[in-house]
Amino acid sequence: MTRDRVKLVLNILALLLLFSILYFFDRYGSPYHVRILNNMGIFITLAVSYNLVNGYCGVLHLGPNAFIAIGAYTSSLLTMSPLEKQMNFIIEPLMWPLSVLQAPFSLSLICGGVAAALFAFLISFPVFRVRGDYLAIVTLGFGEVVRVLCNASQSVTNGPLGLKGLTPHTNLWWSWGIAVLTLILVVRLVNSSYGRAMKAIRDNEPAAMAMGVNPFRHLLMAFLISAFFCGVGGGLLAHLITTISPTLFTFFLTFNLLIIVVVGGLGSTTGAVLGAILFAWGGEALRVVESPMNLGFMTLPGIPGMRMVLFSVILMLVIIFMRRGIMGHREFSWDWILDKLQRKEAELKKP
Amino acid sequence: MPAPFLSPERNMPMFLKIEKLVMQFGGLTAVDSFSLELQPGELVGLIGPNGAGKTTVFNMVTGTYKPSAGKIHWLDQDITGLPVHQITAKGLARTFQNVRLFAEMTVLENVMVSMHITLQASFWKAMLGLPHYRKEERRIRDEALEYLRELGLAHLADEKASSLAYGQQRRLEIARALATKPRLLLLDEPAAGMNPLETKDLAQLVREIRDKYGLTVLLIEHDMKFVMGLCERIKVLDHGITIAEGTPSEIQSNPHVIKAYLGEPKHA
Structure with missing residues (x-):
């Protein structure tokens, strides 16, 4: 068997393993475990696509919350029935085409992604005129603008009341299916010639331009693809939580994603996946620190929000001791494992 | 059939023609009225003391800077002020003075x-x-x-x-x-930081790649031995102004060049 064959078989085996684990939890797991796994899947989608812009293009983009919000609202408004919409929009009725449109969940996710990508396209012209800190501020601003717009446009988003009673369409198959799909597509992209062009822009933009790479075109490409998958992730998130309101899509969401990709390793898809898994699992495991603790001699009162303090401490520790995150620029690869195994075999054969 | 109203010289394919380029940064004129014509296959050197404006010329030709005045023609097209990546796609490639990998x-x-x-x-x-x-x-x-x-x-x-x-x-x-499959290669101080042996190899290499890929080479270099041995034609810049142009032997004996590099002779 050639190397490529072996890797294909290993990939299929890994996927089978993943989906049998999911099947097991779907059948026998508690709702709590299923919820954590769903969160993991969605955060993998979000982190991997966010990392495409921040890690591979080296652009500090701080507005994914806008894309997630747009995706979430678009897909929710499409899956709700006209009757549900009427019940939700009590202050001002929903504006016309949206009030009658309805689509199946799968289509609504795609629409959410497309809407987010469209928005990304509109803001890309001012965003990519600047670089570095300025770009961070511009994207941060757009993220905030979208949140404020969600709050203010009563006849589209129902304002601060939000949308309630969404059908919980998101299950393990949806959240992890999309995560795996995103992963495959993004990995293929970053390992392609287009991905190399993006990394070249990250490493040295003037040199990349001198080698014929058009920076705007490639940054835009990454930005739109990232926005599309963030939008899809937003749709999944909405149909998992079943209630969305503008407060869900504050800068805090962006901050969480930033923690995930920085801790995982900027510019490593493996790192983004690991970061997302640690975040979704750690977020729950650390709930302990928020409940009252009895240390024997004294009782610590539970402080809500203590988890975030801990997260910040972890982020600081990572930045001090592992400046490039858990993975750095490294990636998981079967080649590495197979090489190791072959070397060991060769050593054993030696007398 | 060539159109009758075209003069004979219009039928000659124009390779690179730089006309009176000017680059001003605020009140400072970094390059003043720089003109250069290259024929296919030439190996031309651009020399001058530090700050003479050599790299600025490169930056204008490759699109990094937009010239304040002047025109750059490339294969009968006006490429003045085009974005860098488009100029590269038209067949002009460069290396950087400070390595940018x-x-x-x-x-x-x-x-x-x-x-x-x-x-x-x-x-x-x-x-x-x-x-x-x-x-x-x-x-x-x-x-x-x-x-x-x-x-x-x-x-x-x-x-x-x-x-x-x-x-x-x-x-x-x-x-x-x-x-990038260029037809014109711009080398910005290719021998900087190299030892004499490496420099000798480099000269050999530049000649080889020019012949193999049919390139025209324009290079900036401070190593005079390298430039004089390699280039067929040399242009000398000082404070943004072209002070001399000619074959290596002409340049070496040119009083303006000697003055620019060594200063005025002292009179007793």
Whole structure:
């Protein structure tokens, strides 16, 4: 068997393993475990696509919350029935085409992604005129603008009341299916010639331009693809939580994603996946620190929000001791494992 | 059939023609009225003391700076002020004075980036891993390796670019520039920081690649032995002004050049 064959078989085996684990939890797991796994899947989608812009293009983009919000609202408004919409929009009725449109969940996710990508396209012209800190501020601003717009446009988003009673369409198959799909597509992209062009822009933009790479075109490409998958992730998130309101899509969401990709390793898809898994699992495991603790001699009162303090401490520790995150620029690869195994075999054969 | 109203010289293909380029930064005129014509296959040197405006000329020709005045014609097209990547696509490639490699990428990937403009398959074909894209990827990889072999870097293909020795990094810059398939190669101080032996090899290499790829070479260099031995024609800049132009022997005996480099002779 050639190397490529072996890797294909290993990939299929890994996927089978993943989906049998999911099947097991779907059948026998508690709702709590299923919820954590769903969160993991969605955060993998979000982190991997966010990392495409921040890690591979080296652009500090701080507005994914806008894309997630747009995706979430678009897909929710499409899956709700006209009757549900009427019940939700009590202050001002929903504006016309949206009030009658309805689509199946799968289509609504795609629409959410497309809407987010469209928005990304509109803001890309001012965003990519600047670089570095300025770009961070511009994207941060757009993220905030979208949140404020969600709050203010009563006849589209129902304002601060939000949308309630969404059908919980998101299950393990949806959240992890999309995560795996995103992963495959993004990995293929970053390992392609287009991905190399993006990394070249990250490493040295003037040199990349001198080698014929058009920076705007490639940054835009990454930005739109990232926005599309963030939008899809937003749709999944909405149909998992079943209630969305503008407060869900504050800068805090962006901050969480930033923690995930920085801790995982900027510019490593493996790192983004690991970061997302640690975040979704750690977020729950650390709930302990928020409940009252009895240390024997004294009782610590539970402080809500203590988890975030801990997260910040972890982020600081990572930045001090592992400046490039858990993975750095490294990636998981079967080649590495197979090489190791072959070397060991060769050593054993030696007398 | 040529149109009758065209004068005979219009029928000559114009290669590179730079007309009275001016570059002003605020009140400072970095380059003043710089003109240069290159014929295909020439090897021309651009020299001058530090701050003479040599790199500024390169930056204007390759599109990094937009000239304050003047025109750059390339193969009968006006390319003045076009974006850098478009100028590269038209067949002008450069190396940088301070090495600018893609440090986090491998040596091979550095060269493969330059081949990106030759890619036909669109990004969604790459994302889906379609056969058309894979074929293109193989072609790019093979061709990039060919350039590395040419520059004697093939054995380092999988090393990180930042781990190379200085001389090798300079060679990689040339390999990367060649991979954009240029007709004009602009080398900005290719011999800087090299020892005499490396410099000698480099001169040999420049001649070889010019002949092999049918290039025209314009280079900036401070190493006079290198320039005089290699270039057929030399242009001397001082404070943005062209002070001399000619063959190496003419330049060496030109009083203006001697004055610019060594200062006025002292009178007793």
